[in-house]
Amino acid sequence: MSKAKPRAISVLVVDDHEVVLAGIRSVLQLVPDIRMVGASDTAGRGLAEAARLKPDVVLLDIRLPDRSGIDICRDILSACPETRVLFLTSYADEDTVRAAVLAGAHGYVLKDIRTSTLVDTIRAVASGESLLDPTVAKKTLSWLRNLAAKHATSKARRLSPQEERILPLIAQGKTNKEIALAMHLSEKTVKNYLANMYDKLGITRRSQAAAFYVEQGRNGLGSFTE
Numbered sequence: 001m002s003k004a005k006p007r008a009i010s011v012l013v014v015d016d017h018e019v020v021l022a023g024i025r026s027v028l029q030l031v032p033d034i035r036m037v038g039a040s041d042t043a044g045r046g047l048a049e050a051a052r053l054k055p056d057v058v059l060l061d062i063r064l065p066d067r068s069g070i071d072i073c074r075d076i077l078s079a080c081p082e083t084r085v086l087f088l089t090s091y092a093d094e095d096t097v098r099a100a101v102l103a104g105a106h107g108y109v110l111k112d113i114r115t116s117t118l119v120d121t122i123r124a125v126a127s128g129e130s131l132l133d134p135t136v137a138k139k140t141l142s143w144l145r146n147l148a149a150k151h152a153t154s155k156a157r158r159l160s161p162q163e164e165r166i167l168p169l170i171a172q173g174k175t176n177k178e179i180a181l182a183m184h185l186s187e188k189t190v191k192n193y194l195a196n197m198y199d200k201l202g203i204t205r206r207s208q209a210a211a212f213y214v215e216q217g218r219n220g221l222g223s224f225t226e
Helices: 018-028 043-053 069-079 094-102 115-126 134-156 161-171 176-183 187-201 206-218
Strands: 009-014 034-040 057-060 084-089 107-110
Touching: 009 018, 009 043, 009 115, 018 034, 018 115, 034 043, 034 115, 043 057, 043 069, 057 069, 057 115, 069 084, 069 094, 084 115, 094 107, 094 134, 107 115, 107 134, 161 176, 161 187, 161 206, 176 187, 187 206
Parallel strands: 009 034, 009 057, 057 084, 084 107
Antiparallel strands: none
16 A cells, blocks of 8 residues: 655745746746645735635735735634744845744845745755744844843743743754654643743744754753753
């Protein structure tokens, strides 16, 4: 009996440039494990399609005709908690990248990215990783370091031992199911721990928890080890 074929990663693209949409479509048509399920040229239509399709990944531009991609990033994640948002844009300024991270984005890459790298990034983001384009990563990580160092000590003291064990697993990109197996817990229990931990740390996304964990290690704070 043959094994069932793995389900392809579903991708919705939201961008108002026809050339970009056509280019992404032509690239993804050649990738068997990724399927472009829809395309939208406005924020409003993109949000509606995301709610309808519930894709694995939304590939989103920053500047759209009707609203900012950063604004609808929050709306998409609220409507579709399991969907992951990857920004694909030409904007590399620090303020825009910061806003995207704070909105809950799982990745941020620039439009001059190689097609093979874009494909790999979509796969990585769909699997639970959070990635930044090397061009913007250094500035953004510096900001995250300063932010984390400012609050890390008091926040770390609020975490329970189980929450401390979960943090490095999040930083490794593990899913709730994988964390549950590693810690011999139910997925529901893991979700409860995550909700409590997010509330204590004042964050909303896994990428922010991972950044907090990394910065604790760099600043010698808390009891975590790499």
